[in-house]
Amino acid sequence: MVQVAEIIVTPQESGFGARIEGVDLSRPLPPAVLAEVKAAWARHSVVAFPGQPLSLEALEAFTQTIGPFGVDPFIAPMPGHPNVLELRREPDETATNFGAGWHSDWSFQKTPPAATLLRSQVIPPVGGDTLFADCSRAYEALSPVMKKMLEGVRAIHSASRAYGTQGVFAKESAKRTMEIIVSPEADKTLTHPLVRTHPVTGRKALFVSPVYTVGIEGMAVAESQAILGFLFAHIVQEQFVYRHRWEKDMLLMWDNRCTVHFAEGGYDGHLRVMHRTTVAGEPPV
Numbered sequence: 001m002v003q004v005a006e007i008i009v010t011p012q013e014s015g016f017g018a019r020i021e022g023v024d025l026s027r028p029l030p031p032a033v034l035a036e037v038k039a040a041w042a043r044h045s046v047v048a049f050p051g052q053p054l055s056l057e058a059l060e061a062f063t064q065t066i067g068p069f070g071v072d073p074f075i076a077p078m079p080g081h082p083n084v085l086e087l088r089r090e091p092d093e094t095a096t097n098f099g100a101g102w103h104s105d106w107s108f109q110k111t112p113p114a115a116t117l118l119r120s121q122v123i124p125p126v127g128g129d130t131l132f133a134d135c136s137r138a139y140e141a142l143s144p145v146m147k148k149m150l151e152g153v154r155a156i157h158s159a160s161r162a163y164g165t166q167g168v169f170a171k172e173s174a175k176r177t178m179e180i181i182v183s184p185e186a187d188k189t190l191t192h193p194l195v196r197t198h199p200v201t202g203r204k205a206l207f208v209s210p211v212y213t214v215g216i217e218g219m220a221v222a223e224s225q226a227i228l229g230f231l232f233a234h235i236v237q238e239q240f241v242y243r244h245r246w247e248k249d250m251l252l253m254w255d256n257r258c259t260v261h262f263a264e265g266g267y268d269g270h271l272r273v274m275h276r277t278t279v280a281g282e283p284p285v
C-alpha cells in the first residue's frame with residue numbers, strides 16, 4: 001500500500017495565505033509531506049503552521065529542508081546560531097518596531113531570499129500583527145497598457161533608507177534591543193526587474209517596495225517617484241492584503257518573490273519575541 005501524505009491546508013477566503021495543520025515540524029518530514037507543504041506554499045505564498053513549539057535547532061533544520069540559508073546582513077544573529085535572528089522588542093522600548101514598513105526581505109541583494117520563516121516565541125496580548133500584500137495579484141490587476149509599460153523596466157534597490165549611513169537606524173536615538181549594524185555597505189544600489197516571474201508558479205509579480213526600492217533605472221527622480229508611488233499604493237490595497245494574527249508557537253513561512261509585508265506595532269508595554277531565518281533565493285528574472 002502506498003501511503004498518501006495528508007496535510008490539512010485551510011486557505012484564507014481570498015486564497016492568499018493559508019493555515020497548515022497535520023504536520024510536526026520538530027521532526028524531519030517524509031518527502032511526500034514536504035512536497036505537499038511546498039506545493040501549498042507555492043499556491044498560497046504565506047503559510048502558517050500553528051502549534052509548533054520548535055527549538056532553534058528544529059527551526060534551523062526545517063528551514064534547510066526548504067533550501068539553504070540566506071544571508072542576513074545588518075542585524076547581529078543569535079549567539080551560537082549564525083542563521084537565526086531574534087526579533088525582540090521589550091515592554092519598555094519606544095523605538096519603532098522592527099519591520100514597520102512595507103518590504104520584501106533583503107530585496108537589495110543580488111539573490112534576495114526566496115523564503116522567510118518566522119516563529120513566534122512570545123506574542124503580545126494586543127497588536128503585533130504582520131500584514132502581507134500579494135504582489136502577483138496586484139500585478140495581474142494592472143491594465144494591459146500599464147503592464148506593457150513596465151515590461152523590461154528595472155527598479156533600483158538599496159538598503160540605504162534603513163541601514164545606510166544616513167538611514168533611519170543611523171539617526172535613531174531611542175533604545176532598541178535588537179543589535180542593528182549600520183554600514184556604508186547598505187548605501188550601495190543594484191537593479192532588479194520591476195516585474196519578476198516566479199520560478200515555481202510562473203506567475204508575474206511586482207517586485208518593488210517603499211523601504212528598499214529607491215528609483216527606476218533610466219528615469220528622472222520625479223518620473224520614478226510618480227510610478228513607484230502609484231505602484232506602492234496599488235500593491236497595498238485592501239483586496240491584496242492578508243492580515244496575519246499570531247498565535248504563540250506558530251511558524252509562518254512567506255515567499256519574498258511575490259509578497260511584501262509590514263510588521264504592525266500597537267503593543268507598547270508588552271514583550272514580543274520572534275525567531276527568524278531565511279532561505280536563499282535566485283536572481284530575480
Ligand code: SIN
Nearest residue numbers: 087098099129130263
Ligand atoms: C519582518 O521580518 O519584517 C518582521 C515581521 C514581524 O515581526 O512581524
